Amino acid sequence: QKEVEQDPGPLSVPEGAIVSLNCTYSNSAFQYFMWYRQYSRKGPELLMYTYSSGNKEDGRFTAQVDKSSKYISLFIRDSQPSDSATYLCAMSVDNYGQNFVFGPGTRLSVLP
Amino acid sequence: NAGVTQTPKFQVLKTGQSMTLQCAQDMNHEYMSWYRQDPGMGLRLIHYSVGAGITDQGEVPNGYNVSRSTTEDFPLRLLSAAPSQTSVYFCASTTPAVSYEQYFGPGTRLTVT
Secondary structure, eight states: OOSEEEOOOOEEEETTOOEEEEEEESOTTOOEEEEEEEOTTSOOEEEEEEESSEEEEETTEEEEEETTTTEEEEEESSOOGGGOEEEEEEEESSSOGGGOEEOOOEEEEEEO | OOOEEEEOSEEEEOTTOOEEEEEEESSOOSEEEEEEEETTTEEEEEEEEEETTEEEEOSSOTTEEEOOSSSSBOOEEESSOOGGGOEEEEEEEEOGGGTTSOEEOOOEEEEEO
16 A cells, blocks of 8 residues: 555546545555646746645635545635646655655646 | 756766756745655655755665755755665755645656666
C-alpha cells in the first residue's frame, strides 16, 4: 500500500461546478498537509497549507483534514477553466519541506 | 525575480552517458531540493541542501550526485544514465522559516534510451 493515495482522474466537470479532490494516507503520524496545483508542463505551486484537523478556506478553495479517517479533501467552488490542472496532495510528520510525502496527483479538467 | 530556473528544458541521453541538470534561484533561499516526478508515483526527493556546502540524500539518491558551492546554484549530476532515470526533474527552493512552502522550477524532461 502506498503511503499517500489519490485517484489519478482525469476528473471532468462543467464550469461552475463544485469539485472535490481527495487523498487518503496510511501514516497516522502525519499532521501537516498541503495541496499543490500543477499546470501542464509547469512546476507545482503551493495552494493550501493546513496543520492537524479541521477546515481552512481561501477564496474559492477549502481544505479539509479528517485525521480519524486519514483522509484530506480540497473543495473548489464555482470552478473555472483556469482551475484545469493536476492537484497534488502532500503531507508530513513535521514541518520540514524535505520530509513531505507527495501523492501522485489528480488531473482536473473544467469544461467551459 | 526569475525565481527558480532550470536548464535544459528537454534532454535525450543514451544509456551510460553522464550529464548535469542545472538549477539556480535568485531568492536567496538557503534550502534547495531535487525531485523526480514519474506517472502514478508523485514527487520523490532525490537530494537536498540546507545551505552552501551541505547536502543530504533523499528517498531516491542512487545514480545521482549533487554539490552546493553557492547559495544560488544546486546542480544535479547523472553519473551513468539508465532508462529508469527517464523522468521529469524539478528543482525547488525555500527558506528555513517556512520550509514547507517550496518554490519549484519549470522542470527538465529527461529521456534515457
